[in-house]
Amino acid sequence: MSNVLRIILQRLALGLLTLFVVSVVIFAAVNLLPGDFAQVILGQGATPQAVESIRRDLGLDQPVVLRYFDWLGGALTGDLGTSFAQANFASFVGEGAARGTTVMQQIAPRFANTMFLAGVTALIAVPFAVGLGILAALYRNTAFDKGANVFALTSISSPEFFLAYVLILFLAVLNPILPSLSNIYAGMGLGERLERTLLPALTLTLVVTAHMMRMTRAAIINLLASPYIEMARLKGMSPMRVIVKHALPNALAPIINVIAINLAYLITGVVVVEVVFVYPGIGQLFVDSVKIRDIPVVQACCLIFAAAYILLNLVADILSILSNPRLRHPK
Amino acid sequence: MTEPLLKIRGLTLEGLSDETWTQIVNGVDLDLHRGEVLGLIGESGAGKSTIGLAAMGFTRDGVRISGGSVEFDGIDLVNARMGVKRDLLGKRIAYVAQSAAASFNPAHKLIDQHTEAPVEHGVMNEKESQEDAMRLYERLRLPNPEEIGFRYPHQVSGGQLQRAMTAMAMSCRPDLIIFDEPTTALDVTTQIEVLAAIRDIVEQFGTAAIYITHDLAVVAQMADRIKVLFRGDEVEEAATRTMLDSPQEDYTRSLWAVRSFERPEKPAPAAGAVPVISVDAIDAFYGDVQVLRGVSFDIHEGRTVAVVGESGSGKSTAARCITGLLPPRSGVIRLDGEELPLDYRKRSKEQLRQIQMIYQMADTALNPRKTIGEIIGRPVEFYRGLKGAKRRDRVAQLLHEIELPPGEYIDRLPSELSGGQKQRIGIARALAAEPKFIICDEVTSALDQLVAEGILRLLARLQDERKLSYMFITHDLATVRAISDEVVVMKDGEVVEQGPKREMFSPPHHPYTDLLLSSVPEMDPDWLTNLLEERGRDNIGDAAVNKMA
Numbered sequence: 043m044s045n046v047l048r049i050i051l052q053r054l055a056l057g058l059l060t061l062f063v064v065s066v067v068i069f070a071a072v073n074l075l076p077g078d079f080a081q082v083i084l085g086q087g088a089t090p091q092a093v094e095s096i097r098r099d100l101g102l103d104q105p106v107v108l109r110y111f112d113w114l115g116g117a118l119t120g121d122l123g124t125s126f127a128q129a130n131f132a133s134f135v136g137e138g139a140a141r142g143t144t145v146m147q148q149i150a151p152r153f154a155n156t157m158f159l160a161g162v163t164a165l166i167a168v169p170f171a172v173g174l175g176i177l178a179a180l181y182r183n184t185a186f187d188k189g190a191n192v193f194a195l196t197s198i199s200s201p202e203f204f205l206a207y208v209l210i211l212f213l214a215v216l217n218p219i220l221p222s223l224s225n226i227y228a229g230m231g232l233g234e235r236l237e238r239t240l241l242p243a244l245t246l247t248l249v250v251t252a253h254m255m256r257m258t259r260a261a262i263i264n265l266l267a268s269p270y271i272e273m274a275r276l277k278g279m280s281p282m283r284v285i286v287k288h289a290l291p292n293a294l295a296p297i298i299n300v301i302a303i304n305l306a307y308l309i310t311g312v313v314v315v316e317v318v319f320v321y322p323g324i325g326q327l328f329v330d331s332v333k334i335r336d337i338p339v340v341q342a343c344c345l346i347f348a349a350a351y352i353l354l355n356l357v358a359d360i361l362s363i364l365s366n367p368r369l370r371h372p373k
Numbered sequence: 374m375t376e377p378l379l380k381i382r383g384l385t386l387e388g389l390s391d392e393t394w395t396q397i398v399n400g401v402d403l404d405l406h407r408g409e410v411l412g413l414i415g416e417s418g419a420g421k422s423t424i425g426l427a428a429m430g431f432t433r434d435g436v437r438i439s440g441g442s443v444e445f446d447g448i449d450l451v452n453a454r455m456g457v458k459r460d461l462l463g464k465r466i467a468y469v470a471q472s473a474a475a476s477f478n479p480a481h482k483l484i485d486q487h488t489e490a491p492v493e494h495g496v497m498n499e500k501e502s503q504e505d506a507m508r509l510y511e512r513l514r515l516p517n518p519e520e521i522g523f524r525y526p527h528q529v530s531g532g533q534l535q536r537a538m539t540a541m542a543m544s545c546r547p548d549l550i551i552f553d554e555p556t557t558a559l560d561v562t563t564q565i566e567v568l569a570a571i572r573d574i575v576e577q578f579g580t581a582a583i584y585i586t587h588d589l590a591v592v593a594q595m596a597d598r599i600k601v602l603f604r605g606d607e608v609e610e611a612a613t614r615t616m617l618d619s620p621q622e623d624y625t626r627s628l629w630a631v632r633s634f635e636r637p638e639k640p641a642p643a644a645g646a647v648p649v650i651s652v653d654a655i656d657a658f659y660g661d662v663q664v665l666r667g668v669s670f671d672i673h674e675g676r677t678v679a680v681v682g683e684s685g686s687g688k689s690t691a692a693r694c695i696t697g698l699l700p701p702r703s704g705v706i707r708l709d710g711e712e713l714p715l716d717y718r719k720r721s722k723e724q725l726r727q728i729q730m731i732y733q734m735a736d737t738a739l740n741p742r743k744t745i746g747e748i749i750g751r752p753v754e755f756y757r758g759l760k761g762a763k764r765r766d767r768v769a770q771l772l773h774e775i776e777l778p779p780g781e782y783i784d785r786l787p788s789e790l791s792g793g794q795k796q797r798i799g800i801a802r803a804l805a806a807e808p809k810f811i812i813c814d815e816v817t818s819a820l821d822q823l824v825a826e827g828i829l830r831l832l833a834r835l836q837d838e839r840k841l842s843y844m845f846i847t848h849d850l851a852t853v854r855a856i857s858d859e860v861v862v863m864k865d866g867e868v869v870e871q872g873p874k875r876e877m878f879s880p881p882h883h884p885y886t887d888l889l890l891s892s893v894p895e896m897d898p899d900w901l902t903n904l905l906e907e908r909g910r911d912n913i914g915d916a917a918v919n920k921m922a
Contacts, residue, residue, distance in 0.1 A: 267434070269475040276431060277490045278462030291480035367480055367525045 045372055050360050057356045064348040065117070069110045072341050078102070079126045079335040100126055113338075117345065122146050123338035125331075145342045149324065151228060153346065156323040158226075159246070160308035162239050167247040168254065168301055175258025175297075180285050182263060194252035206245045206318040213241060224319040242319045246312060250304040257300040261293035268292075295362035302358030310347040376447075378548055378581050379405040379428060384441035386423050386432070386605075398423055398605040400441060407548065408579040412596030412613070414586060414628075416821035417792070419602040421585045425551045428583060429466050430458045446548065463490035467542035469571075471554040473534035477526035484522030487541045496545045509540040512577070513570040531684075532563035536570050543574060550575070552584045556591060560683035560848060561892040568594055568894075569905055587821065589628060590894035593617055594901040601625050613898050627823070629896075634826050635855050636833050638874050642673035647710040649674050649810050649842045650695060650728075655704030657687075657694050664690050665701065665866045672810065675840040679857035679874075681847060681889065687866040688846045692812045695844070696728055708810075726756045729803035733815035735795035739787040745772070745798055746783040752805040771801045775831060793824035800831065810842045817852060829856050850893050854878065862886050 080096040081088050097103050104112075116123055122145040174194070178187045197205060214222035224238045262285055265271060274288040313325030324343060331339035363369050386398035398420040405411050413421040427438060430450030443450040445466065450458060462468075467490075470476035478486060488502035497505065503522070510518035513536040526534060535555055542550050555571065556564040572595060575582050584595045592599055592613075599616045601608040601624070609622050620626050642648075648671035657665035665687050672678045680688045693699035695706055697717025706713045708727055714720050732738035739748055749768045753759050759767050769779035775797040787795055796816060803811050813832065817825035833856060835841060847853060853860060853874070860877040862870045862885065870883040877886065894900060 269470055269472060270478040272433070273468065273470060273476040274478070274489075276426075276429060276462055276468040277493075278459040278464060279489070279493060280459065283493070288478050288480075292478070368527050371525050371528060373528050 046363060046369055049363055049369070053356055053359050057352045060352050061349060064352070065114060065345060066110070068341055068344040068348065069106075069113065072337055072344070073106055073109075075335065079337060082335050083127070113341065117342075120146070122149070122342040122345075125339050126336045127331075127334060127339075145338045148339065149327065149342055149346070152322060152324040152327045155226060155321065156309060156312070156325070158235070159239055159242060159312070159321065159323060160305065162236065162243040163246040163250070163308050164305055166243060167250050167304070170247065171251045171254035172258050172297065172301075174251065175255040176262065176285060176290065178255065178259040179262040179266075179289070180281055182259070187259075190255065194255050197248035198252035202245065202249055202314045203318050205248050206242070206315055209241055209245055209248075210318075213244075222319070224321040226322065239321075242312075242315050242321050245315050245318075246308060250307065253300050253304055254297070258293070258297050261296045262289045265289045265292055291365070294365040298358045298361045298365070299355075302354040306351045306354045309350040375406070377404040378407045378446055379403065379583075380442075380444040381424075381428065382442045382444075384424065384427060384443060385439045386420065386427060387437050387439045388423075389435040394437070394439075396439070396605065397436070398427075401602070401605075401607050403428070403600065405549070405581050405583065407581050409598070410575060410582045410584055410596045412584045412586065412592035412599040413602060414589060414592050414599055415602035415608075416587060416823065418604060420605040421587075421602055422553050424602070425553050425583055425585045426468075428549075429462060429468065429551060431462070460494070463547075464494040464496060464545045465547050466549045466551070467545070467547040469535075469538050469542045469550060469552045469555045472558050473538040473555075474526065474531055474558075476538065477534060479526055482523055482525055483529065483537050483541075487522060487537070487544050490541075491544050494545060502544060506540060506544065509543055509574075510537070512574060513537075513540055514566070515540075530563075532559055532567055535559060535563075535567045539567075539571055539574060543578065543580075546578060547580065549581045549583070552582055552595075554586050557586065557588070561850070561894075562683065562888060564591070564894070565892050565901070565904070568901060571595070572901070588894070589617075590896050590900070593896055593898045594894060601628070617896055617898065634829060639676060639858050641873065642676065646673060648672055648707075649709060650844070651705075651707040651710070652691065652695065653705040653707070655691075655694055655701035655706065657690055657699055657701040659690075659699075663866065665694065667704075668694075668863075668866070668868055669704075670861045670868065670871055672842045672844055674809070674842055675836060676858045677836065677843040677845050677856055678859045678861060679845045679847060679853040680861045680863060681850065681853055682863035683848060683889075685865075686863040688848075688863055689814055690866070691863070692730070692814055692844065692846060695812065696730060722756070726806045727809045728812070729806050729808040729810070730812045730814065731796075731799045731803050731816050733818055735792065735799045735819075736787075738799055739795060741787055744784050744786055745790075748787070748798060749801050749805050752802060756806045767805075771804055774804065774835070775801045791824075792820055793827060796820060796828055797831065800828075800835070804835065808841070810844070812844045812846070814846045815848070816845075818847065818849065825852070826855075832856070850890060862889070 078093070078097075079100065080093040080102070083096070084092055094103075101109065101112075113123065124144050125148055128143040128148070174190050178190045181187050210222045213220045220241050221238050222241065224242050226235050226238050230238075266289060271284060271288055274284045279288070309324075311325075312323065313329055315321070316323045316325045324346070327339065328343040330336075331343065381401065381403040383400045383402065384398060385396060385400050387394040388397040401420075401424060403411070403424070413424065415421050423432070423436060426432060427443060428445075428450075430443060430445075430453060432438060438451050441451070445461065448457070448461070450461075477483065484503055484506050487506045488497075488499055491497040491502040491505075492499050496502075506522050507518045510521055515521050515533055515536055521529065521533070521537070529537065539555070552571065556567050559567060568591065574580075584592060586592050596613050598610060598612050600610040601616075601622070603624050608624050609616075609620070611621075616625070617629075620629060650672040652668060652670050654667045654669050655665055656663065656667060668687070668691055670678065670680075680691065682688050690699065694701045694715075697713070697715060697720055700715040706715065708724060713724060717725065746765065746768050749771055750764050753764050753767045753771075757767070765783070768783060772779040772782055777794060777797060782790075782794075787798065790798065799816070816832075817828055820828065829852065832843065836843065843856075845852075845857060857874050859873055860871065861868055862877070862883065864885050869885050870877070878890070880887070882890065891904065897903075
């Protein structure tokens with residue numbers, strides 16, 4: 043067991059290192075963006091003096107390296123800084139920059155919403171996709187298999203907004219079962235929240251199913267020529283049992299990895315769906331902040347996205363390791 | 374006479390190759406009575422495994438039953454519905470596969486795989502089956518029968534796994550078990566304990582069995598009757614003793630005669646002669662694990678040194694050290710008396726040229742996308758600098774030397790060649806460098822006996838013509854007897870004995886050499902019985918090896 047523990051600790055350390063490198067990249071990239079918050083916010087009235095004064099207020103006149111470590115130090119202690127837009131607004135009404143809403147306060151509810159949507163989607167999509175993959179492997183090369191493939195590939199090939207509108211058409215307009223708008227807010231009951239989240243979750247399910255289903259199918263079929271699968275058949279086991287009990291446990295590693303990548307996508311890449319359903323997630327906040335060059339918010343979002351990717355891949359790695367009995371039970 | 378348990382009539386099977394169905398078994402009849410053991414013997418491609426599986430009403434992908442009947446206890450298995458067959462499989466007909474390591478599911482404990490069939494078929498409940506498993510493990514003389522089932526397959530040795538698989542086949546007390554080469558992948562010392570265990574348990578429960586193998590000496594110990602197959606046809610069938618004493622057919626006699634090839638041992642090298650390869654006290658490690666301990670041996674010009682030992686004894690590792698692929702941590706390797714850099718990357722092209730290698734699996738050692746001309750042409754160009762027409766001429770000459778007509782083979786791909794032909798290409802590729810020394814790593818183990826003999830004769834001829842030196846790694850003592858001048862016996866990374874062949878095959882031996890030699894099955898059907906009486910049940914296989922440690 044110490045063996046597995048060592049590998050896990052190694053991966054964890056590696057994950058932290060990756061996160062650090064990513065933070066450098068994010069900071070550099072964001073600072074290389076053309077345009078400047080002061081100029082964007084002032085628009086026509088951007089006199090050199092006014093620009094200079096805003097830049098000084100926000101600390102933008104400091105050297106980049108200094109600003110990076112300032113930001114990193116803050117981020118490590120849970121302080122992601124103050125949104126430029128909020129700080130600027132605060133200074134207009136005569137208060138200090140420190141009184142503005144912090145990035146943390148701005149992001150937290152949005153992030154919670156995103157996680158809620160991702161969670162609901164995952165609960166629907168993962169069992170659905172893996173189950174479909176298992177059935178496709180079981181009935182491989184039959185009409186069912188081909189149908190499932192066509193369905194999955196069609197959904198992944200269609201633009202997300204199109205899928206969203208199709209679902210709205212069928213489930214909200216023609217058969218008004220679900221609300222077409224998903225404007226959830228704090229204090230809403232769980233039932234109502236779920237109801238409003240269902241349509242975007244279904245849309246995203248269609249988007250992420252193909253990958254997971256096809257990997258499940260391929261990973262299982264890949265093993266069907268193994269001698270131990272033949273052995274299971276020769277023991278008179280039913281085809282379903284052969285696949286679920288004998289093939290699936292050995293096919294877990296690649297499936298887990300594809301699931302992780304898709305879950306990460308659910309956290310970081312769903313802005314289009316959020317816009318269509320007016321869902322107050324982190325994606326919309328991110329795009330809005332990029333538009334007005336609100337650097338602290340953009341950086342914080344990027345960091346969260348990166349952390350989500352790294353964390354999910356880390357978990358996938360660890361689960362893959364644990365799915366291998368050779369590592370769980372050394373000689 | 375009572376109706377046989379298994380009755381096969383006119384069975385024909387077809388295999389899919391190049392998208393056309395071709396017949397691979399041409400109408401075979403077979404009767405098997407309760408409690409009887411039938412040996413199916415033949416070379417690869419004879420159709421023995423295919424027939425064995427068809428006897429269970431099962432075909433692999435790309436194979437189909439095209440005619441004839443298979444009747445098990447009155448049930449027609451060819452036309453039975455899947456559900457009917459599934460009720461029989463595992464419960465009344467069981468299978469023991471060639472490689473237990475590959476046929477046990479790596480994700481589940483042995484005992485869970487053991488109890489699966491009894492529980493799913495409703496023969497026993499989980500707990501009864503577990504207790505029964507422990508009794509069977511004990512009966513099959515597995516160590517710690519109470520505990521061993523709770524291990525995963527990778528935690529158990531090959532010989533033990535093969536016995537656990539036999540126990541698994543017994544789990545529902547079937548009427549018939551198909552043993553498909555159950556000891557082919559095992560070392561000789563391990564093979565004995567598995568053979569003894571299988572024979573014992575089959576006798577005890579009166580189970581009928583089909584025992585498939587290509588090893589005559591093995592089948593002689595196990596079977597009541599032997600059926601010889603050749604390319605999908607039955608050659609002959611007779612009771613074991615009759616078959617061994619007076620085979621009727623030429624083909625059968627040729628199988629019996631294969632072991633006759635033996636070249637005379639060459640005179641000892643002159644005193645003071647400098648060996649071509651000298652390995653001097655090398656220690657090698659995989660990570661922190663020491664795999665070679667002070668290994669030393671010399672190989673003189675024009676001579677063959679056979680390195681024997683069981684899997685894990687360090688034979689192939691020693692070869693990797695000589696080639697420089699695995700630089701030893703200490704020790705010296707000399708070529709013609711001159712010290713070689715231990716890492717191949719530091720050796721000169723000339724030094725690299727002198728040491729070539731031929732591999733066990735010609736299938737994987739040849740690039741499937743290159744033609745034979747390209748495969749052999751590459752070392753011709755790399756070491757000899759020949760290009761264009763000169764290169765092609767040289768390749769043709771090499772093909773001629775390995776007895777393949779160049780015009781026919783030079784533009785073919787490896788997949789268009791038979792196993793023996795592929796191995797010949799491997800030899801030609803090694804010859805292309807015009808080396809002094811060739812390492813042959815189990816080059817005949819994957820081949821049928823007749824084909825293997827052809828390869829051995831070719832290697833012997835080339836050695837005589839070119840004064841080549843061979844390091845011949847093998848676990849097969851018959852091969853050692855056939856071609857070697859000197860023998861090095863290895864065990865656990867050390868050389869336990871070495872000397873001229875004549876001395877090695879005549880007593881007194883080192884006890885380990887003795888164990889190895891006496892573990893090789895002989896044609897005598899009473900060999901196993903006598904050996905067990907002589908040595909005692911507790912003095913074979915792993916137990917005997919461990920006693921020596």
